[in-house]
Amino acid sequence: MRGLDVRYALWGAGLLLLAALPLFGGFAGIGWELAEAAGLASGLACIALSGSPVRPRDSVPPTLLSLRRHTLIGWLALLGAAIHVAGLILVDRTVVEYLKPTAPLYQLAGIAAAVILLALVLSSLAGVRRRLWASHRGFQATHVILGSLLVVMIAVHVAVTDRYAGGRGRRALLVAATIGAILMLLRQRRPIDPAPRPLASRRRLVFGRHTTGVVGVLALSALAVAGLLAHAVGDALREPLFHRGNSIPLDFPHGKHGMVNCLVCHHNYADGRGWGLCVQCHRSGRADLKEGVEARFHAFCLDCHRHPQATLKRHGPVAGCSACHQRPGTIK
Numbered sequence: 001m002r003g004l005d006v007r008y009a010l011w012g013a014g015l016l017l018l019a020a021l022p023l024f025g026g027f028a029g030i031g032w033e034l035a036e037a038a039g040l041a042s043g044l045a046c047i048a049l050s051g052s053p054v055r056p057r058d059s060v061p062p063t064l065l066s067l068r069r070h071t072l073i074g075w076l077a078l079l080g081a082a083i084h085v086a087g088l089i090l091v092d093r094t095v096v097e098y099l100k101p102t103a104p105l106y107q108l109a110g111i112a113a114a115v116i117l118l119a120l121v122l123s124s125l126a127g128v129r130r131r132l133w134a135s136h137r138g139f140q141a142t143h144v145i146l147g148s149l150l151v152v153m154i155a156v157h158v159a160v161t162d163r164y165a166g167g168r169g170r171r172a173l174l175v176a177a178t179i180g181a182i183l184m185l186l187r188q189r190r191p192i193d194p195a196p197r198p199l200a201s202r203r204r205l206v207f208g209r210h211t212t213g214v215v216g217v218l219a220l221s222a223l224a225v226a227g228l229l230a231h232a233v234g235d236a237l238r239e240p241l242f243h244r245g246n247s248i249p250l251d252f253p254h255g256k257h258g259m260v261n262c263l264v265c266h267h268n269y270a271d272g273r274g275w276g277l278c279v280q281c282h283r284s285g286r287a288d289l290k291e292g293v294e295a296r297f298h299a300f301c302l303d304c305h306r307h308p309q310a311t312l313k314r315h316g317p318v319a320g321c322s323a324c325h326q327r328p329g330t331i332k
Contacts (some may be wrong), residue, residue, distance in 0.1 A: 005182070007184065008052075008064065011051055011177060011180045011181070011184070014050060014173055014176060014177040014180070014225035015044055015047065017173060018044055018173060018174060018177060019040075019041070019042075020166075021040070021043055021164040021165070021170065022036070022040060022164060024164075028319030028320070029091065029319065029320075031087060031090070031091040032087075032088070032091050032092070032319045032320055034083075034087060035084055035086075035087025035088045035090075035091060036084070036085065036088075036163060036164075036319075038080045038081075038083040038084045038087060039080065039081065039083075039084030040158065040164055040211070041080045042077045042078075042079075042080030042081040042084060042117075043113075043157070043158055045073055045074075045076060045077035045080065045153040046077050046113070046117060046147075046150055046151060046154055047151050047177060047178055047181045048073070048181070048284075049065075049070060049073055049074060049077070049147070050147045050148065050151045050181040050182065050184075050185060051180060051181030051182075051184045051185075052064035052065050052070075052151065052183050052184070053070070053143075053144070053184075053185060055146070065240070071121075071124060071172050074117075074120065074121045074124065075121060077117060077121075078117055078118060078121050081113075081114050081117060081228075084161060085099075085114070088320075091320065092321055092322050093322075094248070094320070094321035094322050094325050095320065095321055097248060097321065098321075099111065099234040100242050100244075101241065101242045102221065102241075102242050102243065102244040103240060104160075104238050104239060104240050104295070104298075105156075105236075105237045105238070105239060105240065105241060105296055106156055106157055106159075106160035106161060106234075106238060107235040108241060109153045109154075109157045109160075109237070110153070110154075110157035110161075112153045113150055113154045113157060116146055116149055116153065117150055119146065120146055120147065120332075121148065123139075123142075123143075124143075129181050130322045137208070137210060140215070141210035141214050144185050144214055144218075145213070145214060145217045147185060148182050148185060148217055148218050148221040149217075149221065150222050151181055151182060151221070151225075152182075152221045152225055154178070155174060155175065155178040155225045155228060155235060156228065157222055158174060158232065159171050159175070159228045160228070160234045160237045160238060162234075162303075162306070163319075164300065166306055168229075171228065171229065173227060174230065175225055175228055175229055178225045179222045179226065182218050182221050182222050182225070183218070183222065185218060186215070186218065187203065199223055232330035235295055235299075238294060238295035238298060238299070239294060239295050240294055248321075248325045249325060249326060249327045249328070250324060250325055250326075251324065251325075251326045251327060251328045252324070260304075261292075264300075265300060268281070272291075299325055
């Protein structure tokens, strides 16, 4: 821990603030909250591992974790991801719909993150590593690239889910911590000659002939995470890659929403076109509608319940799928 610089101090403070976000998420049941917290802990552990890779003691930035601790945290992150997925399914069976190809893009990003994390953990085993890579630099470059892709997928999943990263400040904190982790994956070579000759910038890093590819991937990853600050990007990632054939049953208790202006949802009544259903337009692929039914109506429910207007009373935190997706007439 000697030589801890300001980069690690600021980045660590950001991770601690992100770890405290469940305290402000609103309580939605013990099972749901534990599963969600396990997912957040797993994601933050992956960001922490990416920002503190195994390095020699006198490297720049300095090392934080030994190989043994790095590996242990990787296994714990994988366990947290498994608890996150399994816990949510046990609490709400409808969550299985988010494990299908028809899931929104940000949910597919979460699935991709779990797959990459599994690949990183298993390929770190000594026997597997020796079989897959002939050189340590090849292994190192591959892990750095996969690590950067992992934290991008995690940032997309956490930010667009909006469970803990709601609002500009929280999302900006998540983006800053993730980009910081990506940039700290870079490491300079240790000089062998006490008076070394100046090296070209691309040769100063430790990745050898893989340097150009690694730097390119890290730069693109940082730009992708920075793009999450744009509201339009989050809206686009709420849409599914493949549209489902049949709709999941939905019950909306109008009687419980008497304090909400009907035109908030049924805006087509304002211009005299109130004869149709919402999905007839929002699932029609009209060019003038920027959001489809999945993105639009999940935003209606979640945004209103998580960030309600001051005039609304007795709202409850909505979590899971079955809170809304029940057969009509079920919710009283």
